Amino acid sequence: MIDARGYSCPMPVVMVQKEVKKSAPQTLExxxxxxxxxxxxxxxxxxxxxxxxxxxxxxxxxxxxxxKKA
Structure with missing residues (x-):
């Protein structure tokens, strides 16, 4: 789970990019x-x-x- 409340763009996207690159989760909230x-x-x-x-x-x-798409 990523809590990006309080951040304006592009920070929420950057946070998601880092998590996807780091762990490639099947689902991410x-x-x-x-x-x-x-x-x-x-x-x-x-x-x-x-x-x-x-x-x-x-x-x-x-x-x-x-x-993640199959």
């Missing part, structure tokens, strides 16, 4: 509080073999789930 980060992480995921889904968890807070 990411918390963000920046709508721009949702778009950018979703794009990064798509370009790197992951499918991303997001859901709101509060006012301006989102949880993303990245799942």
């Amino acid at each position: 990411v918390l963000v509080d920046d709508p721009c980060a949702v778009e950018n992480i979703t794009r990064f995921a798509s370009n790197n073999g992951y499918e991303a889904t997001s859901r709101p968890t509060g006012e301006d807070e989102f949880a993303l789930t990245l799942v």
Whole structure:
């Protein structure tokens, strides 16, 4: 789980990139509080073999789930 709340872009994407490079997880949960980060992480995921889904968890807070494509 990556808690990127409080960080503005590009830091949430950088945090996800580092985790993917380090451990190549099958699934990864990411918390963000920046709508721009949702778009950018979703794009990064798509370009790197992951499918991303997001859901709101509060006012301006989102949880993303990245799942490695088979």
